[in-house]
Amino acid sequence: MSLDAYADQRAEMVAQQVERRGLQDPRLLTVLRSLPRERFVPENLRHMAYHDQPLPIGSGQTISQPYMTALMSALLQLQGHENVLEIGTGSGYQAAVLAGLARVVHTCERHAALADQAGRILAELGCHNVTVHRGDGGLGWPAAAPYQGILVTAAAPIVPRPLLEQLAEGGRLVIPAGVRGRQMLQVWRRLGGQFNHEEIMPVFFVPLRGQFGWNEADWPVDN
Numbered sequence: 001m002s003l004d005a006y007a008d009q010r011a012e013m014v015a016q017q018v019e020r021r022g023l024q025d026p027r028l029l030t031v032l033r034s035l036p037r038e039r040f041v042p043e044n045l046r047h048m049a050y051h052d053q054p055l056p057i058g059s060g061q062t063i064s065q066p067y068m069t070a071l072m073s074a075l076l077q078l079q080g081h082e083n084v085l086e087i088g089t090g091s092g093y094q095a096a097v098l099a100g101l102a103r104v105v106h107t108c109e110r111h112a113a114l115a116d117q118a119g120r121i122l123a124e125l126g127c128h129n130v131t132v133h134r135g136d137g138g139l140g141w142p143a144a145a146p147y148q149g150i151l152v153t154a155a156a157p158i159v160p161r162p163l164l165e166q167l168a169e170g171g172r173l174v175i176p177a178g179v180r181g182r183q184m185l186q187v188w189r190r191l192g193g194q195f196n197h198e199e200i201m202p203v204f205f206v207p208l209r210g211q212f213g214w215n216e217a218d219w220p221v222d223n
């Protein structure tokens with residue numbers, strides 16, 4: 001039996017879902033080819049770990065579709081020297097991808113159960129440049145700012161001001177923004193003290209909660 005029972009599925013996922021759809025940065029492809037995504041999904045769903053879709057991970061949350069994780073990572077245009085912040089750790093898979101592309105990753109999750117589980121897996125896999133924090137990520141993580149890259153993996157009503165403030169000059173912020181069923185993936189840049197942004201494509205994410213997020217009256221369930 002193969003030592004890595006998922007190797008074929010992983011290679012197939014990278015070739016069909018990522019490379020074929022136009023994401024060809026060799027550093028990104030190398031990271032995706034080496035990360036055991038099955039470790040970040042619940043055991044009973046491992047056979048679906050490389051499917052072209054999000055999957056439930058508990059606490060009403062999901063691990064994003066592999067392509068979406070790859071696309072958002074690519075949009076940050078990381079070179080390897082960056083200090084990066086992720087909001088919405090979830091399973092920890094996106095943080096592990098970023099850990100392979102940047103120098104340091106801070107990731108923030110509001111659900112303790114998810115933060116703990118993600119921290120355990122990241123440590124087991126040797127992702128020692130990732131720190132998992134628990135808290136309201138809409139506030140960013142000021143203690144380690146500024147960040148050359150910020151990635152938000154939950155949909156915000158509008159871009160939280162603290163995240164823009166914690167962005168380094170020349171840095172990029174990737175975030176899905178908008179209402180349920182009508183969200184747009186946006187890339188913000190800080191250049192010369194000004195912010196500009198472009199819209200990439202319509203997307204579907206769970207809601208950002210907390211001070212800068214959606215309240216239960218406007219968006220009751222997390223899916």
Ligand code: SAH
Nearest residue numbers: 063088090091094109110137153208209210
């Ligand atoms: N990046 C994740 C996908 C996570 S889904 C992965 O690779 O698996 C979005 C996550 O954002 C959920 O886990 C949700 O609990 C978290 N979240 C929502 N609002 C948040 C907030 N204000 N602060 C921190 N995390 C938040």
